[in-house]
Amino acid sequence: MPPPDPRLQLLHITKRYPSVVANSDVSLTVMPGEIHAILGENGAGKSTLMKIIYGAVKADEGEIMWNGHQVAVANPAQARQLGIGMVFQHFSLFETLSVVENIALVLDEPFDLAALAVRVKAVSERYGLPLDPFRLVHSLSVGERQRVEIVRCLLQDPKLLILDEPTSVLTPQAVQKLFETLRRLSSEGVSILYISHKLHEIKSLCDSATIMRGGKVTGTAVPRDETPASMARMMIGRELPVCEAPAYTGEQKPVLEVRGLSLTSDDPFGTALADISLTVQSGEILGIAGISGNGQAELLAALSGENTVDREAIKLSGEAIGHLDAGQRRSKGLVFVPEERLGRGAVPSLSLARNALLTAHRKGMKQWGLVKYKKAWEFAEQCIARFDVRCGGPASAARSLSGGNLQKFIVGREIMLAPQLMIVAQPTWGVDVGASAVLRQTLLDLSRTGVAILVISEELEELFEISDRIAVLAAGKLSAAQPKAATNAESVGLQMSGLFNATAKPTESSHAPA
């Protein structure tokens, strides 16, 4: 008996954009029932390739073979007809619509919400993805939203399921559940394309892997037979960098003290903060884990001063600052690196020199209300040199920098203000592996000079790498901070789901960085 036709074959796919070649001569083969990983960093061309398969982007060159026949996928509707389903990294859901309405929008069949709801319930239970069809999407957790996306694909009876970075926002427990579902689908003959940069996940889940770097295929592998280090070499071209966290030996005193902070959100989709208390000592990094939407935005706004709160709720080195606005707090040595680099951390269209001015104007860059641009220029030059920001100099527009380099500039700008407290949100979101390691090391080094640092992140591995203590923010409540050695990814993951008193047994593997 001849071997079956491959479910999907890509032959020499090339896609050029005006400034960059996103995919260059990419070929890969996926068999029926195979779980195939596409491994690569941000910007390696993974997402473009998936959009080509799903018909959202058209390739310039190359062929797509589907079950042995050449096809031209002109649009996502046609891809769905072929049996290709896609779960997007940034979900393609409509917040003000209900689960079943969201699903009805992609199904090509008569409009009958009641009947569809019954089917949604049946499929979601069959695959262990419980869902209430009539809930509004904005009230769902991120993990539940992903279930909606997956169930939506499953209802179309797909032959190939594409998942783009599906675990980046899930708790470790939710990841395990997702993997069970995917294995079950694979055993039923569904092929899966699994896009990720998380090596341990790929090793535990995938049958085969195609590794991409800079738009090209740099290797194929059977993940079971590889080590994370050998796959990392193919992915980033060198060894995985590691951070060093020396012990802090200086004086320890509380720098940031938050007591009984409660806040209702202005945003109808927001989360209210309930009685938050935390302390950050000088010379330590406190990590706050949790999935975005659990009060992260509200807590950051309250701490940075974008929202003012009760005077006594927040203290900086013993001084009550809850009533002060963001500028007044900055003058007292509190600096803040927001999650959105473009638009919040920096003005996209302004030069780095002028962006430096935004927060560093306190460092003698004003006289009689006039700006001394020369000082700002020098400040930016120093920042670029000291923090190895790759760019065309202080005149480059902020938006022309890559995510990693802009983040280095923003973090560097704040460090040069000699703060006593730094608050950082998602320090390495969308940053490549190399720059992430530099940024983490920069934060560690800064803390060891006696600065108190509060990091809010969705990346558990990152928090375990740099934090001294870890707390979890879930549904607007903050758990008590635990020393890193006393906790592990499983128990933090459980707390992220809101089970504050639950703890998981520590295991050897749970601390290991991937």
Place this chain on the structure above:
Amino acid sequence: MVESLIPVLAGAIAAATPLIFAGLGELIAERTGVINLGVEGMMLTGAIAGFAAAADTGYGAAIGLPVGAIAGAATAMIFAFFALSLAANQAACGLALTIFGIGLSAFVGQHYVSYSLPGLQPLAIPLLSDIPLLGPVLFKQDAVVYLSFIAFAGVAWTLSKTRLGLLLKAVGESPESAHAIGYPVLGIRYGAVAFGGAMAGIAGAYLSTVYTPLWVQNMSAGRGWIAVALVVFATWKPTRLLLGAYLFGAVTILQFHAQGLGIDVPVQVLAALPYIATIVVLVVISRDRRLLQLNLPASLGKPFLP
């Protein structure tokens, strides 16, 4: 006492009719995320086109309304080309469209000044018009008023019960997601803007061929703006829009009666009353910011290019 209310209420229903058409059209456009501030301009092009067609052919509103709808939709396409295809600022395009509509209608209309049309006779619906109070108020109206009832029911039903309604809401909520799952976002927005234009055109043609069947320059008198405001303050819900429009109609008629009674208040103040009353009541009703935000089409006013 009740008897004397009937002409007031019946008049209110008729006065509200142009607002219902224009408002429902704008509501659909805004649900897909497009705010078209050119309603006033589209009403005026619809009004003059409808009036000209009615006057020149002699068929009256029967030809005036469809021609008005086509003219309104055609005017809307100018807006759509700039605001959708070229992704220009929607507010600026809409304002320009209003100025364009005022100018164009005045220019074309100079041949028709002080020309008048026969208008439409009320059409009593058997049985229904015999209901006490409600019958003569709702069911002894001209045919276009009944058409506004049907338009309201159609829009409300489409939005709440059909796949098309769901799609309109989805596009307004997140054009990126709608595009990602394979819907033609621009095509849907074009359709919604065209519908908005056609409805504004009908509203204008109703004014010029039925409500006050003679041509007066700038005869929409700000009703297009009230329609835009009604949509926002009605939090994009057709039923609230309907109530707001009837409130405007009622105050309009009441102030006419007040003028007739010779109350010692300047006419200008009385004429401004319907506008003031409608805005004040709607602002008070919609002061719940959460409700406003929850219903606000998230992409409203933001251009989208695939």
